[in-house]
Amino acid sequence: MKQTKRIRLLCGQLAPCETFADVGCDHGYCTQYMLEENLCRRAVVSDISAGSLSKAEKLLSAYIAEGRVAPVCCPGLEKIPRDTEQVLIAGMGGEEILSILREGFLPPALVLQPMRHAPKVRAYLLENGYSIVRDFTFFDGKFYDVLRAEFPAYRGAAVRSYGERELTFGFDNIRSPSPDFLQMLEEEMRKCRARLAAAQKPVPAVEEKLRRITEVYHDLARSV
Ligand SMILES: C[S@@+](CC[C@H](N)C(=O)[O-])C[C@H]1O[C@@H](n2cnc3c(N)ncnc32)[C@H](O)[C@@H]1O
Numbered sequence: 201m202k203q204t205k206r207i208r209l210l211c212g213q214l215a216p217c218e219t220f221a222d223v224g225c226d227h228g229y230c231t232q233y234m235l236e237e238n239l240c241r242r243a244v245v246s247d248i249s250a251g252s253l254s255k256a257e258k259l260l261s262a263y264i265a266e267g268r269v270a271p272v273c274c275p276g277l278e279k280i281p282r283d284t285e286q287v288l289i290a291g292m293g294g295e296e297i298l299s300i301l302r303e304g305f306l307p308p309a310l311v312l313q314p315m316r317h318a319p320k321v322r323a324y325l326l327e328n329g330y331s332i333v334r335d336f337t338f339f340d341g342k343f344y345d346v347l348r349a350e351f352p353a354y355r356g357a358a359v360r361s362y363g364e365r366e367l368t369f370g371f372d373n374i375r376s377p378s379p380d381f382l383q384m385l386e387e388e389m390r391k392c393r394a395r396l397a398a399a400q401k402p403v404p405a406v407e408e409k410l411r412r413i414t415e416v417y418h419d420l421a422r423s424v
Contacts, residue, residue, distance in 0.1 A: 204340060205338070205340040206313075206338075206340040206344055207229050207230065207233075209338055209340075209344075209346060210230055210288070210290055210311065210313055210346060211229075211230055211233040211234075213311045213334050213346055213348040214230065214233070214234060214239060214286065214288065214311055215239070215286065215309065215348075215355075216239045216240070217239070217240050217285040217286040217309065218240065218241050218242065218285055219240065219241065219242050219243070219244075219281065219283065219284045219285050219286070220234050220239070220240040220242070220243045220244075220284070220285070220286050220287075220288070221243065221244040221245075221246065221277075221280045221281075221284045221286075221287045221288070221307075222234075222243065222244070222245050222246070222256075222288050223246050223247075223276060223277060223280065223287060223288065223289045223300065224246070224247055224248070224252075224289060224290070224291060224292055225245040225246060225247050225252070225253065225256045226247060226252045226255060226256065226291070227252075227255045227256060227259060228245050228255065228256025228257075228259045228260050229259070230288055230290070231243045231245050231256065231260060231269065232259055232260060235260070235263050235268065235269070240286070241268070242268055242269070242270075243263075243268065243269045243270075244269070244270045244271075244272060244279075244280055244281065244284065245257075245260065245269060245270075245271050245272075246271070246272045246273070246274055246277075246279060246280060247273060248273070248274065248275045248276075249273075250273050253271055253272075253273050256271060257271050275300075276299070276300035276303055276304050277300055277301075277303070277304025277305060278303075278304070280304070282305050284307050285307060285308055285309060285354075286307065286308070286309040286310070286311070287307045287309070287310050287311075288310075288311045288312075289301075289310070289311075289312050289313075290311070290312070290313035290346075291313060291315065292314065292315060293314065293315050293316050293317065294314035294315070294316050294317030294318060294320050294321045295316075295317055295320070297312055297314050297321060298317075298320065298321060298324050301324070306328055306330075306351075308350060308351050308353075308354035309348070309349070309350045309351075309354055309355075310325070310330070310347075310348070310349045310350075311346070311347070311348050312346070312347045312348075312349070313344060313345065313346045313347075314345060314347075315344075318345040318347070318370065319367055319368050321347065322335065322347065322362065322366075322367050322370070323367060325347070325349045326362055326367075329351060329352075330349035330350065330351060331349065331350055331351070331352050331357040331358065331359045331360060332347055332348070332349045332360060332362070332371060333348050333349065333350055333357045333358075333360070334346065334347065334348040334372065335347045335348075335366075335370040335371040335372050335373070336370055336371075336372040336373055336378065336381065337369075337370055337373050337378070337380055337381045337384055338378070338380045339380040339383060339384070343380070343384045343387075345370060347370075365416060368412075369381075369416060374416075374420070377420045377423075377424055381420075382417070382420065382421060382424070385413055385416065385417040385420075386417070388409075388413050389410060389413050389414060389417065392406050392407075392409055392410035392413070393410065396410070
């Protein structure tokens with residue numbers, strides 16, 4: 201099985217369930233992991249692109265023949281059974297993920313890896329009654345955010361209380377910062393300084409961003 205660090209970390213957030221859906225599956229590696237590790241009984245792989253879906257169909261052909269995997273070509277959750285327990289949506293923009301959820305349905309468990317706008321995704325999940333049980337940044341050639349959210353009634357997940365910093369940067373990043381996250385903050389500070397130097401005049405929005413990131417960085421670097 202293909203095991204990039206990103207795929208390995210995504211798979212690590214998936215829990216055992218009866219029914220699993222991989223929305224925007226492309227190659228289908230995470231569904232392969234769920235099946236090979238016996239973490240789900242049945243899975244649906246979906247993609248808006250028939251070409252992308254065909255990669256998952258090829259990878260998972262034995263499971264499709266067995267009737268354990270159903271491939272569907274559709275936007276978002278359109279053809280995903282509403283009683284699906286756990287849904288993965290990875291590698292898309294945060295805005296795209298939010299429109300998929302708004303136009304579809306809210307499953308008991310979600311694993312999301314938004315390429316942008318993670319704070320908006322966090323806010324939406326919390327507003328809709330989810331508990332975000334994992335929420336961290338990692339580096340695999342670039343920086344990625346991954347979130348696991350569950351309805352508290354699903355498996356009794358403890359509700360974690362989000363303040364402004366947790367919403368902006370991610371709960372686990374703030375409460376137990378990893379070297380990858382601190383490296384991301386360092387890189388963001390460097391980018392802000394480079395933009396300010398290039399502008400050669402005050403840029404209040406960038407100055408404010410630099411001030412906030414620097415403050416968080418110093419608080420966290422002191423605590424590790
Ligand atoms: C960058 S790939 C990510 C593939 C895989 N989920 C991963 O994380 O490795 C994004 C995939 O999402 C699909 N996609 C984009 N928008 C979609 C939507 N609204 N509904 C379903 N699939 C979508 C694309 O066709 C593409 O195959």
